[in-house]
Amino acid sequence: MEKKHVSRAEEEANDKAIKQVANMLQRPDQLDKVEQCKRRVARKKASVEARLKAAVQSQLDGVKTGLSQMTEALNEVREIKENMISVDEMYSNCGALSDKMRDIKDISAQHRQLAAAMENLKHLFGVPEEVAKARDLMKDDKLLLAHKSLTDLETSRDDLLSEQYKLENHSEADIKQLQTYFKEAENLSDELGQVLRKSLSKTITLVRKDSSSLVTALRIVEREHRTDMKMLEQEKFSGFLPPGRPKRWREKTMETLKQAVEDRVESDFYDTREADKMWLVRHLEILRKNVLEDLRVVKFLCVPCFPPAYNIFQQYAHWYHLALASHVAKLIKEGLEGNEIISLLTWLNHYTGRDLMGHFELGLDTNRLPPLLDDNVSEELMHSYFTTTKQNMLSWTQKSLQQDAADWRREASEPETDVDGYYRTSLPVILFQMIQQTIQVAETISDTLKKRVFQVCIEEMNKFVRSYAEAITSYKDEHFQNREFPPFYPLYMVAAVNNCEAFTRFAVNLQLAMEKGMKGGIDSSEIELLQMDQDDSEIDGNPFLEGENVDPLLQFRHEMDNVAQAACGFLLDEVFMDLQPHCASLFQKAWLNDRSGVDTICVTVEDYYTDYVHLRPKYLDWIMREAEKRVIVEYLRAILGRRMKLNNASERLQAGEKLLQEQQMLSSLFNKLSPSSVRSACEALIPIAEVIKLQDKSMMSLELSGLVSKYHDASAEQMQALLAIRGDFSASEGRELADELMSGGRDSYHDQDNDQEVRLFADVEYTVPTGFFKLG
Numbered sequence: 001m002e003k004k005h006v007s008r009a010e011e012e013a014n015d016k017a018i019k020q021v022a023n024m025l026q027r028p029d030q031l032d033k034v035e036q037c038k039r040r041v042a043r044k045k046a047s048v049e050a051r052l053k054a055a056v057q058s059q060l061d062g063v064k065t066g067l068s069q070m071t072e073a074l075n076e077v078r079e080i081k082e083n084m085i086s087v088d089e090m091y092s093n094c095g096a097l098s099d100k101m102r103d104i105k106d107i108s109a110q111h112r113q114l115a116a117a118m119e120n121l122k123h124l125f126g127v128p129e130e131v132a133k134a135r136d137l138m139k140d141d142k143l144l145l146a147h148k149s150l151t152d153l154e155t156s157r158d159d160l161l162s163e164q165y166k167l168e169n170h171s172e173a174d175i176k177q178l179q180t181y182f183k184e185a186e187n188l189s190d191e192l193g194q195v196l197r198k199s200l201s202k203t204i205t206l207v208r209k210d211s212s213s214l215v216t217a218l219r220i221v222e223r224e225h226r227t228d229m230k231m232l233e234q235e236k237f238s239g240f241l242p243p244g245r246p247k248r249w250r251e252k253t254m255e256t257l258k259q260a261v262e263d264r265v266e267s268d269f270y271d272t273r274e275a276d277k278m279w280l281v282r283h284l285e286i287l288r289k290n291v292l293e294d295l296r297v298v299k300f301l302c303v304p305c306f307p308p309a310y311n312i313f314q315q316y317a318h319w320y321h322l323a324l325a326s327h328v329a330k331l332i333k334e335g336l337e338g339n340e341i342i343s344l345l346t347w348l349n350h351y352t353g354r355d356l357m358g359h360f361e362l363g364l365d366t367n368r369l370p371p372l373l374d375d376n377v378s379e380e381l382m383h384s385y386f387t388t389t390k391q392n393m394l395s396w397t398q399k400s401l402q403q404d405a406a407d408w409r410r411e412a413s414e415p416e417t418d419v420d421g422y423y424r425t426s427l428p429v430i431l432f433q434m435i436q437q438t439i440q441v442a443e444t445i446s447d448t449l450k451k452r453v454f455q456v457c458i459e460e461m462n463k464f465v466r467s468y469a470e471a472i473t474s475y476k477d478e479h480f481q482n483r484e485f486p487p488f489y490p491l492y493m494v495a496a497v498n499n500c501e502a503f504t505r506f507a508v509n510l511q512l513a514m515e516k517g518m519k520g521g522i523d524s525s526e527i528e529l530l531q532m533d534q535d536d537s538e539i540d541g542n543p544f545l546e547g548e549n550v551d552p553l554l555q556f557r558h559e560m561d562n563v564a565q566a567a568c569g570f571l572l573d574e575v576f577m578d579l580q581p582h583c584a585s586l587f588q589k590a591w592l593n594d595r596s597g598v599d600t601i602c603v604t605v606e607d608y609y610t611d612y613v614h615l616r617p618k619y620l621d622w623i624m625r626e627a628e629k630r631v632i633v634e635y636l637r638a639i640l641g642r643r644m645k646l647n648n649a650s651e652r653l654q655a656g657e658k659l660l661q662e663q664q665m666l667s668s669l670f671n672k673l674s675p676s677s678v679r680s681a682c683e684a685l686i687p688i689a690e691v692i693k694l695q696d697k698s699m700m701s702l703e704l705s706g707l708v709s710k711y712h713d714a715s716a717e718q719m720q721a722l723l724a725i726r727g728d729f730s731a732s733e734g735r736e737l738a739d740e741l742m743s744g745g746r747d748s749y750h751d752q753d754n755d756q757e758v759r760l761f762a763d764v765e766y767t768v769p770t771g772f773f774k775l776g
Contacts, residue, residue: 024037127153127181127182127184127185128184130149130152130153131149131153131184131185131187131188133149134146134149134150134188134192135188135191137149138191138192138195141213143192143195143196143216143217143220144216144219144220146192147192147220147223150185150188150189150192151223151227153182153185153188154182154185154189154242156182157179157182157185157242157243158242161179161240161242161243162238162240162242179243186243186244189244189247192220193247193249193252196217196220196221196249196253197252197253197256199213199214199217200214200217200218200253200256200257200260201256201257201259201260201263202260203257203260203302204260204264204294204297204298204302207297207301207302207305208297208301211301211305214302214305215305218253218305218306218307220249221249221250221253222250222307224247224249224250225249225250227245227247228245228246228247228248228249231245231246232245232246254310254315257315257316257319258319261294261316261319261320261323262319262323262326264290264294264323265287265290265291265320265323265324265326265327266323266327268283268286268287268290280331280344284344284347287324287327288347288355288356291320291324291356292355292356292359292362294316294320295313295316295317295320295359295362296359296361296362298312298313298316299313299361299362299363302316317357317362317364321357321369321370321372324351324372325372328344328348328372331344332344332452334452334455348371348372351371351372352366352369357369386452386453386456389438389453389456389457390456390460392438393434393435393438393456393457393460394460394463396431396434397431397460397461397463397464397467398467400427400430400431400434401427401464401467401468401471404425404426404427404471405471405474405475407425407492408425408475408486408488408492408495408496409475409485409486410486410488411486411487411488413488414488414491415488415491415492415494415495417614421613421614422498422614422615422616423491423492423494423495423498423614423615424495424498424499424502425492425495425496425499427499428499428502428503428506429502429506431461431464431503432503432506432507432510435457435461435510436510438453438457439453439454439457439514450514451514454510454511454514455552458507458552458553458556459552461503461507461556462552462555462556462559465556465559465560465563466559468560468563469563469566472493472496472563472566472567472570473566473570475489475492475493475496476493476567476570476573479574480573480574480577483574483577489574490571490574490608490611491611491614493567493570493571494571494611494612494614494615495614496567497564497567497568497571497615497616497619498614498615498616498619500560500561500563500564500567501564501616501618501619503556503560504556504557504560504561507553507556507557508553508557511553564619565619565622568615568619568622568623568626569626571608571611571612571623572623572626572627572630574608575604575605575608575627576630576634578604579600579601579604579631579634582596582597582600582601582604583597583601583634583637583638584638585597586634586635586638586639586643587635587638587639587641587643587644587655587725588643588644589644591644591658592651592654592655592658595661595662598662598665598666601631601666602665602666602669605627605631605669605670605673606669606673609624609673612624620674621674621676624670624673624674624676625674625676625678625681627670628666628670628680628681628682629681629758629760629763631666631681632666632681632682632684632685632760633760633763633764635659635662635685636684636688636760636761636764637764639659639688639692639721639722639725640718640721640722640764641721642721642724642725644725645724645725645727646692646725646726646727647727648727649695651727652692652693652694652695652726652727652728653693653695655689655692655693656689656690656692656693656694657689657693659685659688659689659692660685660686660689662685663682663683663685663686663689666682666685667680667682667683670682678758679758681758681760683710684710684711684758684760687703687706687707687710688707688722690703691703691704691707691722691723691726692722692725692726697728697729700723700729700737701737701740701741704719704722704737704738704741705741707719708741708742711758711759711760711761713759713760713761713762714761715742715761716735716738716739716741716742717738718761718764719734719737719738719741719742720734720735720738723737723738
């Protein structure tokens with residue numbers, strides 16, 4: 001086959017050569033150039049052969065190279081095969097190495113843990129400094145920098161805890177130790193959160209003045225929110241969640257903003273009905289303006305500051321709707337009268353109109369807003385019910401009080417006592433049974449009405465306090481006109497005082513029953529048990545004794561306690577009417593050698609004490625402290641009234657010693673009758689006695705400074721009077737010494753017992769009050 005192809009090629013070459021020769025020798029003159037043509041053809045042939053040889057040689061070299069590479073590849077494949085066989089043999093022998101590598105794995109984990117510690121070493125050693133630095137930044141309102149410091153601390157803590165958590169046998173003790181070490185970081189986080197929430201609670205005000213502060217707070221909140229999401233996502237894979245995560249600052253921010261809205265709605269202090277008949281109209285108009293203005297601020301100023309995910313304008317509109325609904329319910333609960341109901345319904349009808357929620361600038365879809373209050377005619381019935389309830393309460397309380405006051409004047413019997421021997425009357429039980437029955441009737445209508453009626457009852461009881469006080473005062477005045485009548489005046493006055501405490505106890509328990517949703521009421525036996533079981537400290541420790549403008553229940557308890565103290569004052573007035581002639585004889589010349597005055601005082605106080613022991617402990621302690629104070633004030637009035645002048649050192653010494661003896665007698669008496677941990681008023685006579693009997697006049701300044709340091713109400717004029725009775729100080733000397741003493745300032749005499757300071761000298765300046773309080 002190959003020969004055939006070769007012979008064909010030769011034939012084609014011969015044919016081509018013949019044609020080429022024929023072309024070159026077409027004319028006779030071309031025969032002369034035959035040799036030249038032969039040479040040209042020979043050169044071309046040589047060139048072609050040279051190129052052919054080069055191509056063939058190149059192909060041969062490539063084939064040789066390929067063969068050599070194939071040989072090397074074959075050798076390498078054989079070598080790899082042998083190595084693979086060796087590797088298989090090695091792997092077959094590695095089965096037992098995993099147990100031997102366990103220690104190395106633990107060392108490797110420890111190494112990672114130590115590496116993390118090394119990376120966070122700066123923060124580990126600088127936790128206190130970083131915390132202090134962050135707090136300083138917070139004080140300077142550099143919240144972003146403070147948050148960066150907090151983030152660095154938390155990152156270091158989380159890295160270390162994560163490495164601990166990765167250990168198969170991680171130590172809980174180590175984890176707790178790390179958490180304890182970074183405890184201040186958690187506290188710092190809480191503090192920063194509080195600062196942010198405080199700032200966010202003033203969003204409406206803040207965005208008007210400095211929106212950058214609001215944006216800063218929101219940036220920090222969003223950073224923490226993203227960190228929460230990141231940590232929760234990592235927990236799905238690693239099972240580790242850092243302590244304190246998720247912080248939920250975004251959710252807390254929303255709660256803070258909502259609470260701020262509620263506080264904003266409740267912040268308007270409106271006038272009472274008595275002060276302004278149009279109080280509700282004014283209040284609702286103020287609410288409308290405030291809500292509309294706040295929503296406009298949110299729409300145009302807050303929306304650009306808040307992330308879109310907050311949907312802040314819609315949220316604020318929703319919050320204001322809820323807050324207004326709550327506030328309207330509160331107004332109705334407090335009780336409204338005819339025109340006020342109309343004013344409220346009118347305001348509710350315009351709530352979704354263009355003057356408030358339907359304002360064109362807000363762009364709210366008011367159709368999606370539920371009504372603030374169901375339009376129900378039952379509101380008019382409730383109003384009628386309120387009116388009737390108030391009238392009935394007024395009638396019941398007045399009739400019950402008149403009956404009780406008539407019982408005070410009975411000549412046949414003493415007041416009844418409870419199981420502990422304390423005098424009482426049935427008035428508190430009767431009144432609170434009436435209240436309980438009224439609330440039970442309201443409960444059959446609705447729980448909401450029940451709560452409203454409860455408030456009405458407490459308000460009526462606040463009015464009753466004044467009537468009760470007037471009845472007690474009238475009872476006292478009647479007795480002082482003829483002290484033989486009523487015959488059991490002290491005992492019934494004691495019962496009236498104890499009733500005050502019963503009133504407050506029943507009010508507290510009634511409120512507890514309301515809060516617990518108690519049904520069926522409290523019968524008289526249960527009320528009596530509540531009275532007996534209740535501890536005195538519950539009333540003593542309550543804040544109703546301080547401040548005004550509190551809720552009606554606390555106001556009731558506060559005023560009733562004032563009535564009790566005033567009644568105790570009336571009891572003491574009678575004691576000191578008996579003691580008046582004996583007090584007038586104090587610090588007279590005859591007094592120096594006569595002890596009948598103090599003996600009579602002690603016997604009289606002790607005699608009246610037999611009636612006072614039927615007082616409840618709280619008021620017994622008070623009346624005995626007040627009795628002691630009044631006795632000492634009488635002594636001070638006698639001493640400072642300059643009833644006698646001591647002419648020599650002997651008389652001064654005798655008067656001082658006499659005063660000390662009577663001080664000991666009085667102190668012993670009152671400590672026996674009513675032990676107390678507070679400073680005794682009797683102690684005031686000790687420094688006065690020392691001043692009177694002092695022999696060295698040069699030491700007088702020291703003695704007087706000691707007196708003034710304990711009794712800050714002592715005046716310069718009183719110190720002059722005290723020096724005057726000694727008889728050895730001129731008026732100018734006394735005035736100079738007193739002025740010098742007072743010019744030093746009271747602060748220099750402030751002592752550690754100032755919280756128990758007893759005011760005595762101020763009462764000497766005036767007539768001892770007959771004991772009543774300011775009502776209203």
